[in-house]
Amino acid sequence: MASQPPPIGARQSPLYRAFGDRIFLAALLLFGLIVIGIVILMGWQLAAGGSQAFAQFGLLGFLGGVTWDPVADIYGAWPFIIGTLITSLAAIVLAFFPAIAVAIYAVEYAPRWLGSILQYALELLAALPSVIYGLWGLLVLAPILRSQQQSIVTWALENQQDWLLAILGPPIGFGMTTAVIVLAVMVIPYAASLAKDSIALVPGAQREAAYALGATKWEVIKNAVLPYAKGGILAGIILGFTRALGETMAVVMVIGNNNNLPFTLFGSATTIPASIINEFGEAMDLKLSALLALGFVLFIMSGLMNLLAAWIVKRMSVEGRL
Amino acid sequence: MTPPSSIASVIPKGGNLRIRRVWNSVMLVLLVLGSIVVVSPLIAVLGAVLVNGLATINWAFLTQEFRPVTEGGGGVWHAIVGTLLMNLLALLIGGLLGFAGGVLLSEYPDHPINPYLRTISDLLNGLPALLKGLVIYAIIVLPTGMFSGYAGALALAIILTPIVLRATEGVLxxxxxxxxxxxLALGLPRWRVIISLVIPAATAGVVTGLMLGFARAAGEAAPLYFTAGGSQFLNFNLGQQTESLALTIFKYANEPSVLRQEQAWGAALILTIMVLIASLLARWATRKYN
Incomplete structure (x- = not known):
């Protein structure tokens, strides 16, 4: 800490000497430490709250257990973990190409006015509360998907495609497919804005060099721009995935909340956040502990993915700036 | 990064220019289609909220409290009050924490704690809001045995903090x-320089951070589910269970009554307008600052 020399002819309160700076910095540090403490407290509280469930079933027994039966007081996390991973992965796969496309189009092709409209649209998509996506998914999207699913299942029934029926599951409109579509819409802005930023950071000389070699516009993008921006694109994809992992309200409203494996394409399923909301109401003792333990699992999953994305962004910026 | 030689090796030599031009146009069409795919759900969601919401909202809906469906269903005044009160308190707490953290990061760039603070703050920002509610549940609601607006505000404050922190750092x-x-050359101590010179120059940016935080926190329902608990009554006392618009939407949407579902759309429109105003203010403040 570089302290200032005391003012000449000091007549002020001691606050105007090094003492004041020390108090100020100490106050800032206190607040900073509180912020750090919050995250540590989160991890600690969730682990402590879940310790009863971890102790009862063993760490692996809890993580790998496929039964979630509040009546028998047996709790296993596997259906929730697998449901979370499948919906989030599927959402990010679905979101990948549109997100990259809008990022490329906004930076490379769109005139300035259209670019800023797209930018604002992405900001709006990210800003809309997740309950509103849930409401839309529940009351608008699910009925549409239900009729589509019913016609597909009817077709499969008429043609005796039993294997297909087993994959499709009941066409109720609330389930995996609906949740994945809603999630994909919600994660696109996250993936797209990071991709957009990193594409915009690619130096103009990189593009000009490729043009000078006779490349078409698409070849410039494919060979000169995208390889340069791939770190940011990857980080955006991971951030989008992380966002999907923890998405709660939109998912719980449309996924149907069923924790019996195996999950089917159209049939209802569940995720960790959805089940925490859904089972919370009547939770006591061991069940509450199991829910907090689920929260801890989500904390670890989401935390690791966040750190991974941050690490990629950092590495990219060190290499990418020059 | 990529040396030019690798580009040259990828681009086919000689003829086939026509194929490459066709490919060029095909990709442009695909990119435009992809952009339309991104924008159309936004229009679909906003359109649905606007159309259904406008059909529901009237003066009574805005100013009445909860009433049973048999008595006309009432309105969402209690939820609007709850949302604003909890977010105001959250803005105070989270704003202070985030602001102080942002000042630390920006004004003491060499402090050894900064890399940790920056990483942890970003991590906190990325962690699911649900968990922020769950931890407040574990440390406050469970020991005291009651849901309260204060607990809800604390959960929202945790959501706000990292957003305000990084925004403050950036603008300072x-x-x-x-x-x-x-x-410093005038002989002012560092703290006085920060408070009287640096922060006033960045006020608009700090407002941006607060507004962005509000836009995010106001729409959160999941953390309030465990903390504020929801309520059917108008109260200005955060010591009691408190309702929020986001919670109202969640509860009403899942009710079988058509009236309740319409009210969910109405509440969604109000919430959307709140969030839009906050993010427009944030944008406007940034633009003014630049």
């Missing part, structure tokens, strides 16, 4: 170092 860094040097 835009203030040129010469401003600080001028203050």
């Amino acid at each position: 860094q835009l203030v040129p170092w010469s401003v600080r040097e001028a203050g």
Whole structure:
């Protein structure tokens, strides 16, 4: 800490000497430490709250257990973990190409006015509360998907495609497919804005060099721009995935909340956040502990993915700036 | 990064220019289609909220409290009050924490704690809001045995903090170092330079951070589910269970009554307008600052 020399002819309160700076910095540090403490407290509280469930079933027994039966007081996390991973992965796969496309189009092709409209649209998509996506998914999207699913299942029934029926599951409109579509819409802005930023950071000389070699516009993008921006694109994809992992309200409203494996394409399923909301109401003792333990699992999953994305962004910026 | 030689090797030599041009146009069409795919759900969601919401909202809906469906269903005044009160308190707490953290990161760039603070703050920002509610549930609601608006506000404050923190840091860094040097040259101590010179120069940016935080926190329902608990009554006392618009939407949407579902759309429109105003204010403040 570089302290200032005391003012000449000091007549002020001691606050105007090094003492004041020390108090100020100490106050800032206190607040900073509180912020750090919050995250540590989160991890600690969730682990402590879940310790009863971890102790009862063993760490692996809890993580790998496929039964979630509040009546028998047996709790296993596997259906929730697998449901979370499948919906989030599927959402990010679905979101990948549109997100990259809008990022490329906004930076490379769109005139300035259209670019800023797209930018604002992405900001709006990210800003809309997740309950509103849930409401839309529940009351608008699910009925549409239900009729589509019913016609597909009817077709499969008429043609005796039993294997297909087993994959499709009941066409109720609330389930995996609906949740994945809603999630994909919600994660696109996250993936797209990071991709957009990193594409915009690619130096103009990189593009000009490729043009000078006779490349078409698409070849410039494919060979000169995208390889340069791939770190940011990857980080955006991971951030989008992380966002999907923890998405709660939109998912719980449309996924149907069923924790019996195996999950089917159209049939209802569940995720960790959805089940925490859904089972919370009547939770006591061991069940509450199991829910907090689920929260801890989500904390670890989401935390690791966040750190991974941050690490990629950092590495990219060190290499990418020059 | 990519040396030019690798580009040259990828681009086919000689003829086939026509195929490459066709490919060029095909990709442009695909990119435009992809952009339309991104924008159309936004229009679909906003359109649904606007159309259904406008059909529901009237003066009574805005000013009445909860009433049973048999008595006309009432309105969402209690939820609007709850949302604003909890977010106000959250803005105070989270704003202070985030602001102080942002000042630390920007004004003491060499402090050894900064890399940790920056990483942890970003991590906190990325962690699911649900978990922020769950931890407040574990440390406050469970020991005291009751849901309260204060617990809800604390959960929202945790959501706000990292957003305000990074926004504050970013905007303070835009203030040129010469401003600080001028203050220091006058013999002012560092804290006085920060409070009287740096922060006033960045007020608009700090407002942006607060508005962005509000836009995010106001729409959160999941953390309030465990903390504020929801309520059917109008109260101005955060010591009791408190309703929020986001919670109302969640509860009403899942009710079988058509009236309740319409009210969910109405509440969604109000919430959307709140969030839009906050993010427009944030945008406007940034633009003014630049």
